[in-house]
Amino acid sequence: MNSSSRRALAGITTAGLLAGLGVAGITSPAQAAAAAPVRLVVGLKAGEEVSAALPTLSGFGLGDAEASGSSVLRDALAEVRAKTLDVPAAKATALIAALKLDPKVSYVQVDPAVEAFAVTPNDPIYKNQKELGQIKVPDAWATTRGGAIKVAVVDTGVTPAGDLSGKVLRGYDFVNRDTSATDDYGHGTTVASLIAAKTNNGAGMAGVCAQCQILPVKVLNWEGKGDTSDVAAGIIYAAKQNAKIINLSLGGSEPSPVLQDAIAYANGRGALVVASAGNENSSRKNYPAAYADVLSVGATDTRTGGTARAKFSSYGASWVDVAAPGYTAGMLTDGSYCWVGLSDCTGKDYIIRGTSFSAPLVSGVAALVASKNPRYSGWGLSNAITSSTRKIGGWVKYGLVDAKAALTRGTDTAKPSATTTSPGGGAKLRGSAAITPVGLKDTGGSGIRNVDLYVNGKWHSWDYVAPFAPKLNTKKYNGAVKVQLRLTDKAGNITWLGARTVVADNTPPKVSITKAPKNKARVKGTVTVSVKANDKYGVSKVQLLVNGKVVATDAKAGYKLSFKVAKQKRTMKVVVRAYDKAGNVTKLATRTYYRR
Numbered sequence: 001m002n003s004s005s006r007r008a009l010a011g012i013t014t015a016g017l018l019a020g021l022g023v024a025g026i027t028s029p030a031q032a033a034a035a036a037p038v039r040l041v042v043g044l045k046a047g048e049e050v051s052a053a054l055p056t057l058s059g060f061g062l063g064d065a066e067a068s069g070s071s072v073l074r075d076a077l078a079e080v081r082a083k084t085l086d087v088p089a090a091k092a093t094a095l096i097a098a099l100k101l102d103p104k105v106s107y108v109q110v111d112p113a114v115e116a117f118a119v120t121p122n123d124p125i126y127k128n129q130k131e132l133g134q135i136k137v138p139d140a141w142a143t144t145r146g147g148a149i150k151v152a153v154v155d156t157g158v159t160p161a162g163d164l165s166g167k168v169l170r171g172y173d174f175v176n177r178d179t180s181a182t183d184d185y186g187h188g189t190t191v192a193s194l195i196a197a198k199t200n201n202g203a204g205m206a207g208v209c210a211q212c213q214i215l216p217v218k219v220l221n222w223e224g225k226g227d228t229s230d231v232a233a234g235i236i237y238a239a240k241q242n243a244k245i246i247n248l249s250l251g252g253s254e255p256s257p258v259l260q261d262a263i264a265y266a267n268g269r270g271a272l273v274v275a276s277a278g279n280e281n282s283s284r285k286n287y288p289a290a291y292a293d294v295l296s297v298g299a300t301d302t303r304t305g306g307t308a309r310a311k312f313s314s315y316g317a318s319w320v321d322v323a324a325p326g327y328t329a330g331m332l333t334d335g336s337y338c339w340v341g342l343s344d345c346t347g348k349d350y351i352i353r354g355t356s357f358s359a360p361l362v363s364g365v366a367a368l369v370a371s372k373n374p375r376y377s378g379w380g381l382s383n384a385i386t387s388s389t390r391k392i393g394g395w396v397k398y399g400l401v402d403a404k405a406a407l408t409r410g411t412d413t414a415k416p417s418a419t420t421t422s423p424g425g426g427a428k429l430r431g432s433a434a435i436t437p438v439g440l441k442d443t444g445g446s447g448i449r450n451v452d453l454y455v456n457g458k459w460h461s462w463d464y465v466a467p468f469a470p471k472l473n474t475k476k477y478n479g480a481v482k483v484q485l486r487l488t489d490k491a492g493n494i495t496w497l498g499a500r501t502v503v504a505d506n507t508p509p510k511v512s513i514t515k516a517p518k519n520k521a522r523v524k525g526t527v528t529v530s531v532k533a534n535d536k537y538g539v540s541k542v543q544l545l546v547n548g549k550v551v552a553t554d555a556k557a558g559y560k561l562s563f564k565v566a567k568q569k570r571t572m573k574v575v576v577r578a579y580d581k582a583g584n585v586t587k588l589a590t591r592t593y594y595r596r
Contacts, residue, residue, distance in 0.1 A: 070177035076233035080261035116224035131325030134306030140403035146209030147371035152238035155188030157218035162335030163197035163204040171216035181216035193331035194360040208364025232262035239266040249356035268464025272378030276355035278314040299326025315395035379490035380411035412491035414444030425500040428582035434469035446490035474504035505582035509535035535580040
């Protein structure tokens with residue numbers, strides 16, 4: 001967008017307000033804002049169960065707040081240990097403060113709003129798809145017209161009209177919580193047409209990847225606006241549906257942990273995420289485009305040869321990766337077509353120009369690369385595109401996309417490696433225990449994508465964020481367990497580390513006091529407490545605590561622990577606790593002693 005059009009998220013942080021302004025009976029935006037619920041996004045710390053209730057909510061009378069959203073939304077966000085809460089606006093500030101103090105909570109924020117990056121048509125010049133020639137798509141077609149690559153359009157939905165008929169898969173609507181992901185705004189359909197419109201059919205326009213399939217994921221409403229949590233859920237949904245490429249022609253200026261986690265999740269599953277940089281004519285970062293492992297796309301001016309930056313495009317070599325034409329043709333939801341200069345398109349503010357339409361051109365090129373190289377991962381597709389660009393200036397990191405050259409690029413074929421697995425064989429483990437590769441590295445240059453944990457020959461869990469330590473839930477097992485790690489780099493190369501056996505032990509040791517002063521005894525001098533402790537897999541240590549402080553530790557059987565009375569307060573609360581080698585602990589009842 002430019003200064004004369006609407007700006008993405010200019011000062012908007014309360015996502016729920018966007019849809020609340022049209023509620024019947026509300027007479028002003030201020031009243032609407034006060035009455036509309038506020039959606040919060042809460043991330044939980046590693047090891048915490050997303051399905052477990054947050055006790056903090058009950059103190060605010062909001063025990064039902066966690067039931068907001070559809071099961072598809074909840075299941076998607078659970079993949080990144082997040083959940084949404086719809087809460088009364090009057091309680092939002094106090095609740096956020098309380099949740100930040102909750103030991104289970106990693107982060108909490110008002111759900112940032114997002115909207116489609118589109119701009120109002122301006123100079124009517126082109127009547128053809130000159131954009132395709134400027135990034136050498138016709139030259140690439142001499143090698144491939146594309147295959148049945150699944151490309152997710154996470155947007156306003158997609159209407160399967162005209163050149164998209166028969167090409168749109170069943171998707172999901174996160175706005176209306178159903179499986180009818182049709183387009184009620186128009187943006188998503190135009191985006192999809194650039195990627196996969198039919199070609200050589202004697203009608204309509206040509207998409208970059210003629211054989212591609214479109215997975216529609218509706219996360220923006222009839223105004224082209226929506227909540228970041230829906231976008232995050234849409235990304236996760238698309239990745240779980242095995243979309244090879246995920247197109248995000250949307251964004252906002254406010255960072256979001258749940259959105260960043262969703263992108264990491266998609267990358268971990270080998271998908272390429274392509275996002276438009278925004279139409280702010282500034283270097284201010286927009287998200288998700290500015291996140292790592294997103295192929296960020298700026299716009300060139302199609303009308304002047306396609307090498308100069310379009311005046312509306314956001315820029316910055318630190319975060320805008322590549323460029324593609326920003327003035328394009330496109331199909332509308334009714335199956336008609338528009339392009340710059342066509343009088344019938346006047347006033348349609350969701351088409352014709354913007355980085356929203358540069359991004360799907362790049363997604364289409366990525367799909368061509370995937371068609372020629374089916375084994376390429378998302379990183380491989382991105383690397384083929386970025387390594388083959390043509391330099392066009394310092395406003396973009398790599399340059400202008402070249403579809404023909406991208407088809408010629410290879411990928412990283414070196415396997416990742418690690419020296420060993422920690423903990424070592426025979427280790428006693430309890431609860432949720434990290435199984436970690438030691439000396440993890442990738443010599444091929446793509447970097448580590450994810451590490452998967454297999455238990456007794458079956459997949460158990462994974463981690464797609466450094467330091468890559470998938471968790472073993474030992475509560476599902478008892479005794480010896482065989483664990484093995486599978487390493488995958490961003491190019492999709494795989495290495496298996498050697499299997500080893502650890503011991504799952506969640507049973508605390510048995511402990512008793514065999515000799516000690518009785519409870520409420522008056523003592524002096526040195527007090528000695530004799531303890532008996534045993535455990536199937538071994539006792540690690542026994543400790544004696546006085547008034548909450550450890551005063552003695554013994555690691556040998558026949559445990560004897562003592563303390564000097566003179567160094568303690570007149571009243572002594574004495575506790576014995578024992579640890580087994582897995583870290584399970586047993587604490588005996590407190591005895592109270594009084595100094596004579």
